[in-house]
Amino acid sequence: MSVEGTLDLFKLPEILQLISQQRKTGILTVQGQQDIVAISFLNGRIVAADALNQTLEEGLAQILHKEGMISAPDLARAASEHQAAGGRLIDLLVERRYIERSRLLEALRLQTSRLLEQLLRWSQGDFKFYSGDEVSYEEGFEPISVEELLIHAVQNLPPAPRPAAAAPAPRPVAVAPAPQPAAEPAPMAPALRPVSPGPWPAAVAKPSPAAAVPFPPADEEPLPGAFRKMKVEPRPAAPPSLAWVGRLLAAALAVLAFAALLRVSDVLVLPFPWQERERGDLIRERRSALYLKIDHAAKTWFLLKGSFPDRLEDLVAAGLLAAADLRDPQGHPLLYVAREDSYTLEPVENGKPILGAETSEAITGNFLLDPEFLKLSGESTAPPLVLLD
Amino acid sequence: MCRRGDRSKRLAALALALLLAPAAAARAEVSSSQLTGVEMTPTVRQTLKQLEEQWLQWIVQNNRQEAENAVEDLLDTAHQIGMKRLPDLSAGAVARAVQAARQKDFPRAHWALEAAERFDPGRPETAFAESTVDRLQGDWPGAAAARLRAYPRLFGHPLERYLWFQNLLIWFLILLAMAGCLFLAVQMLTKGSALFEALAELFGRWLPRPVAMAAAGLALLWPAVLPYGLLWLPLYWSILLWGYASASERVVLIALWVLLGVSPLVLDTQRRQIAVALSPPAQAMESLEEHRLYGSLFSDLGVLRSLLPRSVAVKHLLADVHRSLGQWDQARSLYRQVLEVEPDNTSALLNLGAYSFLKADFGAAIQSFQKAAKVDPANAAAQYNLSQAYSESYMFDEQKVALKKAQEIDFRMVNSWMANSQQRVVTVPGGLARIPEIRRELLESWSGGGGREGSAGRALLFRRGQSLLVSLSLVLVAVALHLARRPFGYKELTGGAFSEGAFDRWGRVLLPGVASAEVGEGGKAYLAILVPTALLMLPLFGTLGARIPWRYDPGNLASWVVAILGLALYFGVRLRQELRDAI
Numbered sequence: 001m002s003v004e005g006t007l008d009l010f011k012l013p014e015i016l017q018l019i020s021q022q023r024k025t026g027i028l029t030v031q032g033q034q035d036i037v038a039i040s041f042l043n044g045r046i047v048a049a050d051a052l053n054q055t056l057e058e059g060l061a062q063i064l065h066k067e068g069m070i071s072a073p074d075l076a077r078a079a080s081e082h083q084a085a086g087g088r089l090i091d092l093l094v095e096r097r098y099i100e101r102s103r104l105l106e107a108l109r110l111q112t113s114r115l116l117e118q119l120l121r122w123s124q125g126d127f128k129f130y131s132g133d134e135v136s137y138e139e140g141f142e143p144i145s146v147e148e149l150l151i152h153a154v155q156n157l158p159p160a161p162r163p164a165a166a167a168p169a170p171r172p173v174a175v176a177p178a179p180q181p182a183a184e185p186a187p188m189a190p191a192l193r194p195v196s197p198g199p200w201p202a203a204v205a206k207p208s209p210a211a212a213v214p215f216p217p218a219d220e221e222p223l224p225g226a227f228r229k230m231k232v233e234p235r236p237a238a239p240p241s242l243a244w245v246g247r248l249l250a251a252a253l254a255v256l257a258f259a260a261l262l263r264v265s266d267v268l269v270l271p272f273p274w275q276e277r278e279r280g281d282l283i284r285e286r287r288s289a290l291y292l293k294i295d296h297a298a299k300t301w302f303l304l305k306g307s308f309p310d311r312l313e314d315l316v317a318a319g320l321l322a323a324a325d326l327r328d329p330q331g332h333p334l335l336y337v338a339r340e341d342s343y344t345l346e347p348v349e350n351g352k353p354i355l356g357a358e359t360s361e362a363i364t365g366n367f368l369l370d371p372e373f374l375k376l377s378g379e380s381t382a383p384p385l386v387l388l389d
Numbered sequence: 390m391c392r393r394g395d396r397s398k399r400l401a402a403l404a405l406a407l408l409l410a411p412a413a414a415a416r417a418e419v420s421s422s423q424l425t426g427v428e429m430t431p432t433v434r435q436t437l438k439q440l441e442e443q444w445l446q447w448i449v450q451n452n453r454q455e456a457e458n459a460v461e462d463l464l465d466t467a468h469q470i471g472m473k474r475l476p477d478l479s480a481g482a483v484a485r486a487v488q489a490a491r492q493k494d495f496p497r498a499h500w501a502l503e504a505a506e507r508f509d510p511g512r513p514e515t516a517f518a519e520s521t522v523d524r525l526q527g528d529w530p531g532a533a534a535a536r537l538r539a540y541p542r543l544f545g546h547p548l549e550r551y552l553w554f555q556n557l558l559i560w561f562l563i564l565l566a567m568a569g570c571l572f573l574a575v576q577m578l579t580k581g582s583a584l585f586e587a588l589a590e591l592f593g594r595w596l597p598r599p600v601a602m603a604a605a606g607l608a609l610l611w612p613a614v615l616p617y618g619l620l621w622l623p624l625y626w627s628i629l630l631w632g633y634a635s636a637s638e639r640v641v642l643i644a645l646w647v648l649l650g651v652s653p654l655v656l657d658t659q660r661r662q663i664a665v666a667l668s669p670p671a672q673a674m675e676s677l678e679e680h681r682l683y684g685s686l687f688s689d690l691g692v693l694r695s696l697l698p699r700s701v702a703v704k705h706l707l708a709d710v711h712r713s714l715g716q717w718d719q720a721r722s723l724y725r726q727v728l729e730v731e732p733d734n735t736s737a738l739l740n741l742g743a744y745s746f747l748k749a750d751f752g753a754a755i756q757s758f759q760k761a762a763k764v765d766p767a768n769a770a771a772q773y774n775l776s777q778a779y780s781e782s783y784m785f786d787e788q789k790v791a792l793k794k795a796q797e798i799d800f801r802m803v804n805s806w807m808a809n810s811q812q813r814v815v816t817v818p819g820g821l822a823r824i825p826e827i828r829r830e831l832l833e834s835w836s837g838g839g840g841r842e843g844s845a846g847r848a849l850l851f852r853r854g855q856s857l858l859v860s861l862s863l864v865l866v867a868v869a870l871h872l873a874r875r876p877f878g879y880k881e882l883t884g885g886a887f888s889e890g891a892f893d894r895w896g897r898v899l900l901p902g903v904a905s906a907e908v909g910e911g912g913k914a915y916l917a918i919l920v921p922t923a924l925l926m927l928p929l930f931g932t933l934g935a936r937i938p939w940r941y942d943p944g945n946l947a948s949w950v951v952a953i954l955g956l957a958l959y960f961g962v963r964l965r966q967e968l969r970d971a972i
Contacts, residue, residue: 087876132908133637133909134635242582242586244582245582245585246579246580246582247578250578253626256622256623260570261567261929265929269653271649273617274855275653281657281660282656282660285660285664286934288667289935289936289938292667296940297940299684300480300940301484303481303484304448318487320940325936365687366684367441368477
């Protein structure tokens with residue numbers, strides 16, 4: 001199931017806390033004016049975050065460089081190798097020993113934190129949470145708790161915003177602001193202890209007017225330095241002309257299934273070409289059961305009237321058969337011909353009898369109906385010798 | 390012999406067996422078994438004739454009291470040959486009651502129904518017919534009450550109950566498969582456009598967009614032109630959709646593929662069991678267990694003997710039938726045949742001893758009873774019969790010892806035997822007790838027995854296992870395709886199955902499973918589809934499997950009522966939830 005709404009209604013910290021408290025697994029997408037961010041939750045903790053306007057590789061490369069984890073030449077070489085070899089940059093960096101995997105995961109965590117901290121400044125947009133059984137994330141990634149994130153977000157809040165007319169607020173997504181190692185504690189420092197959540201800081205809960213409009217106008221020049229101008233991309237959606245394809249194929253399949261159910265139900269459970277014989281056996285078995293039911297009805301009629309009915313419909317009218325019993329299991333009508341002491345039944349397809357499907361029944365062998373059965377020849381009629389069991 | 394259409398065809402060996410079987414040791418005055426199924430003495434035929442005549446008397450009666458007397462006479466006559474129920478006559482009385490009700494002769498209709506209940510108590514047909522009669526009479530509460538009384542009775546009779554549960558099994562298998570098809574349709578609804586777009590993009594690398602889209606369409610639909618294309622198409626789609634499915638949706642897909650592989654094996658076993666259950670011999674045996682005498686009982690027993698001519702259990706059963714009919718000479722012959730193979734068969738020894746006792750051959754009787762007592766020292770009947778035989782032979786000391794032993798074993802039972810002045814010695818229905826064994830033999834003979842040994846048996850095994858192999862192959866192909874494609878990424882699923890608007894909500898309410906499929910909840914999506922599909926399929930319950938040979942059709946009213954109410958409730962709840970969520 002999914003939950004959706006706008007950031008006007010619920011603030012992001014509230015949403016994050018809700019997901020955290022309920023230990024949900026799934027993906028939260030937040031669509032702002034100029035970007036979309038997807039956050040993956042595993043049991044209420046953040047395991048991945050990705051922005052539409054910045055690939056994982058872009059963000060990671062910048063973090064690695066800025067944090068001094070990899071030198072610029074190495075990064076350039078790795079980028080060119082990545083372009084040539086394809087695959088994932090993360091894998092390439094580790095495989096080619098540019099960086100240890102633990103350091104890389106650390107950088108990835110840092111990048112995720114910063115992206116989320118930027119996201120927390122958004123005050124407008126739509127969110128939607130898709131609950132699921134599992135989410136994908138980098139193996140070994142240490143999940144980020146929402147509480148931890150919010151504390152850092154408060155600590156890293158930028159100084160009071162300047163008036164919007166004077167200068168735009170920092171761009172929220174894409175590249176994190178330049179780190180200030182002296183003033184800013186390591187984002188994921190183990191020593192950091194959670195504090196009582198308390199009321200939301202005013203800057204988060206009630207964003208400033210500048211934060212409420214986080215993106216500069218489209219025609220504004222990009223800011224120099226760490227911020228880059230984001231291009232506005234529409235929400236990815238199947239082209240309208242293709243949406244009908246899924247519906248059409250689904251409708252065709254549903255119609256096919258219902259047609260099979262009504263016409264050839266056995267095909268639903270015996271569908272394969274080599275099961276022709278099994279299907280035939282099944283039909284024969286059902287036909288035998290139907291013929292037995294008709295036989296019971298016809299002989300009950302004979303018991304009362306002394307003859308078989310002229311038409312099978314008489315048995316339906318007498319309540320001995322259902323109307324559905326006048327057709328064989330494949331839906332073919334039954335041709336019924338009654339004689340003095342017997343009758344025949346055969347299913348008819350396109351006016352022609354189906355070979356091998358006919359049956360003939362008679363009163364022979366039935367002591368209640370067959371006068372020949374009990375013909376006595378004048379022998380002794382002494383009472384039978386009976387013992388009780 | 391009764392011609393039984395398909396049943397006779399299945400029993401193709403029967404006619405041949407009847408011709409080839411050695412002539413039964415029938416005495417000159419005994420009717421041919423080829424005419425009656427089992428040999429009959431004139432006395433028994435006279436009793437049966439009497440039944441036929443008394444039935445005709447009942448039909449023509451216009452007086453309730455005389456009709457009741459005719460019913461008494463019929464039941465007394467049936468008791469003479471050890472029978473307690475007359476199902477054919479019960480069905481006839483039910484039909485007569487409905488006929489009378491349609492002619493506005495309601496008193497007659499009601500006493501006909503009473504007669505039907507006495508001929509074969511507890512039958513659902515009688516209660517359903519009573520409902521019809523009450524409805525025709527304008528007694529709607531009575532009709533409803535009778536109908537409510539009828540439904541529990543549907544499960545009161547072994548054959549009908551067995552067929553009902555077998556039909557439930559086949560209905561459930563078809564339901565699972567049908568829900569599977571619809572699950573796939575929902576998957577296609579939610580993921581089909583992404584799949585199509587991915588294919589169009591793939592072809593778009595080399596072809597102009599319009600041509601790429603046409604190629605994508607062809608890539609999706611090409612299996613339809615194959616032989617059995619409409620089968621391969623959904624299977625092919627299920628493989629293509631695998632990559633877009635969540636873990637739980639993949640589990641459902643695997644379960645559906647396995648279902649396709651397993652259902653032929655289940656159905657084959659079930660089909661053979663139903664064939665046996667509906668066969669004349671099985672019906673005859675079931676009737677004997679319940680002491681039901683129907684018109685072709687003896688013919689059907691003849692079929693049983695012809696099908697399993699060497700079966701000791703069948704001989705033992707037929708011996709008991711002859712004994713209960715009072716045809717002791719035929720019974721003795723068969724008991725002896727049983728003892729040739731099973732010399733320690735206690736019930737056969739006891740019954741053979743009883744024959745000797747009744748023929749006043751007390752020496753032979755003592756011999757048989759002594760042997761039975763030796764084989765089964767804890768058998769009270771053996772000791773009791775022995776005491777009776779000693780008594781007739783003036784061996785009173787031995788008689789006392791034997792009687793004391795019998796009482797030590799089962800005091801209460803022995804006293805009840807002694808209190809029954811009509812019963813000198815006790816007989817044991819050991820043949821009737823072997824009916825389950827005979828059913829198993831019949832099932833084995835139906836399965837092909839030795840005819841499917843060797844290469845034919847292996848071919849059969851391969852054909853049955855082929856579907857399972859294909860199912861497992863589908864899993865492997867889907868996984869391989871997914872692994873090969875994963876590095877290139879999947880087209881992201883975007884948007885819902887419906888464009889935003891009024892139909893967005895109604896689509897989710899009216900099309901179960903869509904909302905769950907959109908977020909990849911496979912199990913929930915399948916269950917959401919399964920419930921309304923089951924309700925929709927409920928009216929088909931009686932027609933998807935073997936028709937139950939009711940002697941008065943119960944109709945399909947209950948299924949329709951449950952289906953309509955259930956669907957209304959189901960969609961009502963969904964609509965309420967949707968509206969509540971919207972608020």
